[in-house]
Amino acid sequence: AQTVTQSQPEMSVQEAETVTLSCTYDTSESNYYLFWYKQPPSRQMILVIRQEAYKQQNATENRFSVNFQKAAKSFSLKISDSQLGDTAMYFCAFMLTSGTYKYIFGTGTRLKVLA
Amino acid sequence: EADIYQTPRYLVIGTGKKITLECSQTMGHDKMYWYQQDPGMELHLIHYSYGVNSTEKGDLSSESTVSRIRTEHFPLTLESARPSHTSQYLCASSELGRGADTQYFGPGTRLTVL
Numbered sequence: 001a002q003t004v005t006q007s008q009p010e011m012s013v014q015e016a017e018t019v020t021l022s023c024t025y026d027t028s029e030s031n032y033y034l035f036w037y038k039q040p041p042s043r044q045m046i047l048v049i050r051q052e053a054y055k056q057q058n059a060t061e062n063r064f065s066v067n068f069q070k071a072a073k074s075f076s077l078k079i080s081d082s083q084l085g086d087t088a089m090y091f092c093a094f095m096l097t098s099g100t101y102k103y104i105f106g107t108g109t110r111l112k113v114l115a
Numbered sequence: 116e117a118d119i120y121q122t123p124r125y126l127v128i129g130t131g132k133k134i135t136l137e138c139s140q141t142m143g144h145d146k147m148y149w150y151q152q153d154p155g156m157e158l159h160l161i162h163y164s165y166g167v168n169s170t171e172k173g174d175l176s177s178e179s180t181v182s183r184i185r186t187e188h189f190p191l192t193l194e195s196a197r198p199s200h201t202s203q204y205l206c207a208s209s210e211l212g213r214g215a216d217t218q219y220f221g222p223g224t225r226l227t228v229l
Contacts, residue, residue, distance in 0.1 A: 033216040045205065045220035089155065095216055101146055101209065102173070103218060107157040 002027045004094050006106035013082045014114050020067075021077045021109045023092030031097040034068065034075045039108075040088040048090070051075065053097075082113045118142050121206050121221035128196055129229050136191045136224045138206030147189040148218065150205040151175060158205065164189055196228040 003026045013019035025034070036048040051059045051068050058066050063083075067076045079086055092106040119140040128134055138147065145166040150158040150173075160173030164183040178200070179193050189208075193200055206221040 035216075037220075044222045045207075047217055047219075050217060091158070097216075101216075102160060102163065103158075105158045108155070110155065 002029075002032075002094055002096070002104045004092055004104050004106040006090075006092055006109050008109045009107070010110045010112070012112045012114055013079075015082055015084060017082055018078060018080045019082055019111065021079075021090050021092075021111065023075045023077070023106055025073050025075065025092075025094050025104075027073070027094065027096075029096055033095045033097060034066075035093040035095070035103075036064070036066070036075075036077045037091045037093060038086075038088045039091065040085075045091070049077065079111075084113050084115060087111060087113045119206060119208055119219050119221040121204075121224050123224060124222060125225050125227075127227045127229065130195075130197055132196050134193050134196055134226070136204055136206075136226070138189045138191070138221055139187050140189075140206075140208045140219070140221075141187060142208060142210075142219065143186065144208035144210050144219070145186065146209045147183065148207040148209075149173070149179075149181060149189070149191050150207065151177065152203045152205055152223075154203065162191065196226075198228045201226060201228050 005024045032053045034051045038048045039045040049061045049064050063080045065078045089108045091108045093103045122137045147164045149162040152158045159175035161177040162181040164170050204224045207218040209218045
């Protein structure tokens with residue numbers, strides 16, 4: 001069975017600083033996707049960034065980038081130049097590329113950006 | 116934001132009532148999902164569907180039922196609400212095939228059963 005672990009329940013960062021959220025996962029499969037989703041307070045969950053496991057290059061989306069270490073089963077999210085609007089719950093998720101298309105979510109990290 | 120809608124957004128109801136939470140998407144996605152999420156906690160999959168007339172139970176045991184008569188509509192029903200059903204319910208959808216990996220979420224229904 002696949003598992004996803006987010007070991008940081010809460011984090012805070014000063015505006016304009018950089019923060020890294022950690023995520024580890026466990027699977028015996030080799031083909032999968034990894035995701036970071038953001039859930040702002042009282043707003044919809046949206047995709048931040050995704051990574052295909054077969055790609056060695058780390059995904060980036062503007063101020064968001066990942067450090068994907070397949071051998072270590074680690075998938076951390078780096079947020080550069082943090083903004084107040086980045087305050088949210090961040091969920092790491094895993095999905096096999098075959099089968100049921102079900103996500104396995106981590107427990108989330110609550111990030112607060114301080115002015 | 117994605118074109119996926121949930122109604123009602125908030126619902127307070129008494130024990131024993133039957134309720135239906137609505138979810139609709141206009142993206143033509145085949146896959147749809149229902150998650151249960153307690154405040155500030157992880158998401159638990161309770162139901163999913165591959166397409167019309169297809170429904171499957173998720174990883175978290177739930178007393179709710181779902182139906183998928185139309186591609187765009189995936190309602191969730193609780194026949195007899197109990198306080199233990201108090202939670203937030205999130206609906207999501209994704210394409211089947213190319214792009215199936217990305218799920219799009221609705222705004223959620225926050226249910227309180229008294």
